[in-house]
Amino acid sequence: MSLTKTDIRNLILAAAALAICALLPLGDNGYWLGLGVTIAMFTTLATSWALFSGPTHYISLATAAFFGVGTYVTGLGIDALPFWSLVAIAGLIGAVLAALVGLATLRLSGVYFVIFTLGLAELVRQSITWVQNNTGQKGLYVLTDLDEAGIYWWLLGLAAAVFLTGWLIGRSRLGFALRVIGDDETVAAHSGINTARAKVLLFMLPGAVAAMTGAILAPRYVYIEPSLAFAPILSFQVVIMALLGGASRLWGPLVGVIPFTFLLEAVSSNFPNQTTLVIGIAFLVIVYLLPGGFVGLLGKILHRLNAREGA
């Protein structure tokens, strides 16, 4: 692997940004750290979402399902195993689950995939509720000595790993294959790319990451029950944030996560009943006003400026 000067500069800048973010818990331990955890969580989820959905244009709504599975891994294993191993196990289970979903649906057209993932969280929730009802168990307590700052650092580490993976995929054969698939799937298939295999492989990434995020955040909930762990709204929030920022660039989702987190925070504390309405409007804004997200908008502005200078 050869690194150009810009590559090295970008890596150093990214590492510096990460180091600055890691200092947050030293400054504040209350409101801002809480917000930091939320932003770190959505950055991780939205960026990994965009790694799959950006090039393939497949809208995945499975985030909540994987996330919930991850919280349950922590909930069930916290008394028996160390925390880090639970995060790893959650990642493994998430990847396997994503591979199964991918194998069933990604050979077919995108609509089947959307529909299947739409109900996935509800499906897993119903199954877990049923098992709990039959075994007489209700919820799970997660008691650890991991505090908010610890959760924040874990998430930050995961986010850094996601960015690094995304950057490496972009440079790999798989990344190239995916860009061809995104442009024209027929062309990709004719030039010898195994399209189904590439898509399934890539879909395992957001699956694993969402499950790991769930596993890391479980201690924050303290008490886990199915309707909390598998709240379907999470999947939609992730889609909106990623598309609002723009799924075509690695850093795109981050640009969407930060303003939308603040917006949701403001709406839910002032008008708690109107969050669904805000999410609905956000979808329409993305489709009608910002089809390429903020990244696309920026591209258009730059393009126009360049054109003017040239003329």
Place this chain on the structure above:
Amino acid sequence: MDILVTGILLGGTYALIAMGLNLQYGVARIMNLANGEILVAGGYFAFIAYTATQLSPILTIFLVAPLAFALNSLIYRVMLQPLVNRAKSRGQLESDSILATFGLSFIGVGLMLSFFGGDYFSYSFMAVPVEVLGNTYGANRVLSFVMAVLICGALYLWLNRSRAGLSIRAIGTTPASARLVGIDVKALSAFTFALGGAVTAVGGALISTYLTLDASTGVVFTLKALIIVIMGGVGDVRGTIVAALLLGILETLVATLLDPGLTLAAAYVMFLGILLFRPQGLFGKKPT
């Protein structure tokens, strides 16, 4: 036997709802994920009409249908037509319309929540037992089923026997060629989308006579309707009816024998089977 009849009665209404979605997706090419909210709105309308003026839901549907038709027509012209116009490919229209109708669905839920609150609503309409094949069932269920059969039958005849129906089926098969033989694809697509919405809203009014609904249940019905449409084959009326009845029976089977909380899981098992073995639908032909 009991399970079979209850399942078929439920499946009849499902068929009506899925028929609405199938018209919208099969002909107008809009994967309408706000379909369930139209259904719940139809249910609310019947509920209000019944509790306020004692208007029978059977009569309410004659009000619901034109209202839903007008609303869906407006939605199509204002929001979806621009997407159809700008789409370069089928795939782009699909993902655009999925996102846009998600937005509509959330706005629908949000509006209904702020107007009616998040409580479940139900009313007692014709909750008297009738005897069918030796077992007793609620008269409201039987009546809803009969109405659903009548409407589905009328739609089926209209699509297969009339000239307008022929044009609509032509658009469903190949929109590009339909234009060449002088069919006004734009106007008919808008009409079919609105018709689909009206059919779904009527289904909602009927289903509200015997099921408890609330502002956010729409998505469950959307999901079921989608599964039925895929199973029956896009644009295939006969397949939709068979798939809806199968789903109704399977759900009732799971609810009575296992657990009422597992009905969606049952629908998913069926969906998975279709995806793995017959992705072209029950009666669909294999793509060459």
